[in-house]
Amino acid sequence: xxxxxxxxxxxxxxxxxxxxxxxxxxxxxxxxxxxxxxxxxxxxxxxxxxxxxxxxxxxxxxxxxxxxxxxxxxxxxxxxxxxxxxxxxxxxxxxxxxxxxxxxxxxxxxxxxxxxxxxxxxxxxxxxxxxxxxxxxxxxxxxxxxxxxxxxxxxxxxxxxxxxxxxxxxxxxxxxxxxxxxxxxxxxxxxxxxxxxxxxxxxxxxxxxxxxxxxxxxxxxxxxxxxxxxxxxxxxxxxxxxxxxxxxxxxxxxxxxxxxxxxxxxxxxxxxxxxxxxxxxxxxx
Numbered sequence: 110x111x112x113x114x115x116x117x118x119x120x121x122x123x124x125x126x127x128x129x130x131x132x133x134x135x136x137x138x139x140x141x142x143x144x145x146x147x148x149x150x151x152x153x154x155x156x157x158x159x160x161x162x163x164x165x166x167x168x169x170x171x172x173x174x175x176x177x178x179x180x181x182x183x184x185x186x187x188x189x190x191x192x193x194x195x196x197x198x199x200x201x202x203x204x205x206x207x208x209x210x211x212x213x214x215x216x217x218x219x220x221x222x223x224x225x226x227x228x229x230x231x232x233x234x235x236x237x238x239x240x241x242x243x244x245x246x247x248x249x250x251x252x253x254x255x256x257x258x259x260x261x262x263x264x265x266x267x268x269x270x271x272x273x274x275x276x277x278x279x280x281x282x283x284x285x286x287x288x289x290x291x292x293x294x295x296x297x298x299x300x301x302x303x304x305x306x307x308x309x310x311x312x313x314x315x316x317x318x319x320x321x322x323x324x325x326x327x328x329x330x331x332x333x334x335x336x337x338x339x340x341x342x343x344x345x346x347x348x349x350x351x352x353x354x355x356x357x358x359x360x361x362x363x364x365x366x367x368x369x370x371x372x373x374x375x376x377x378x379x380x381x382x383x384x385x386x387x388x389x390x391x392x393x394x
Contacts, residue, residue: 145371152368155361165330172353172362176330180247180343183335184326185315187251188258189308195255196262197304203263204270205292217264224260231257232324240325248339250326254318258311265310269303270296302385309381316373319347328352346370 163173199216207213235253243249273296281291297304327342330349344352346366354363 148367148371152364155365164332176332177344177346177349181345183247183338184251185312188254192255192258192262196259197266200263200266204267220260220263228320232321236324245327245342246340247326247343250322253321253325254315261311262307265303265307269300273299305384306381313377322348
C-alpha cells in the first residue's frame with residue numbers, strides 16, 4: 110500500500126511538472142510570435158522603396174532611412190574589423206599560451222563582468238573616452254561597440270578552441286611543427302565555426318544597440334562614404350527608430366524600422382544556426 114501511494118504521488122508530481130513545463134513553453138513561444146507578428150503587421154505596410162532609398166528632406170517633408178542603413182553598415186564593418194582580431198587573439202592566448210590559471214580566471218571573470226554591464230554605462234564611458242577626444246562620430250560609436258562585443262567574441266572562440274581534440278595538437282607537434290604553426294594550421298581551422306558564430310552574434314548585438322550610440326554616434330541623417338561617415342556623426346537604425354518615435358511622433362516610420370530590424374535579427378539567428386550545422390556536419394565527416 111505504501112509503495113502504491115508513493116508511486117501515485119510521484120506520477121502526480123511528474124504530470125504537474127510536465128504541465129508547468131508545457132505552459133511555460135507555450136507562453137514563451139506565444140510572446141515571441143505575438144511580438145514578431147505585431148511588429149511585422151504594423152511595420153511592413155510602411156516599408157516602401159522611397160523610404161529605403163532616400164534621405165530625409167525637411168523642405169519637402171520627405172522621410173528616408175538610407176543614411177541610417179548606411180550608418181548601421183559602417184558601424185558593423187568598423188566594429189568587426191577591430192573586435193575580431195582582439196577577441197580571437199585574446200582567446201588564443203588564454204587557451205593556448207597562458208599557463209597561470211589565476212590570471213586566466215581573472216581575465217575570464219572580467220570578460221563575464223563586461224558582458225553583464227548595462228549598455229547605457231558603455232555609452233557614458235564611450236562618450237568620456239572617445240567622443241571627448243575625437244568628437245561625436247560613428248568611429249566613437251564603433252569603438253564603444255568593440256568594448257561591448259569583445260566578451261562575446263572571446264568567449265565563443267575560447268569554447269570552440271577547447272573542442273579541438275588534444276591529439277590534433279600532439280600529432281602536429283610530433284611532426285615538428287612549432288606552436289604558432291600548430292595553432293594556425295590545425296587549431297584555428299578546427300574552431301572556425303565558433304569564430305563565425307561569435308561574429309554573427311556580435312552583428313546581431315550591434316544592430317540592436319541604441320543606448321550606447323545615443324551618447325557617442327549622434328543623430329545625423331546624412332549620406333556619407335565609409336571614411337567620411339566614420340568621421341561624422343550619424344544615426345543607426347535603432348537610434349533613428351528612437352528619434353522618429355519619441356522626438357517626431359512618426360510611429361509608422363518607427364514600426365517600419367522595427368520590422369526591418371526584426372527581419373534582420375531573424376535572418377542573423379537563422380544564419381548562425383546554419384553555420385553551426387554546416388561545420389558540425391564537416392566535423393562529423
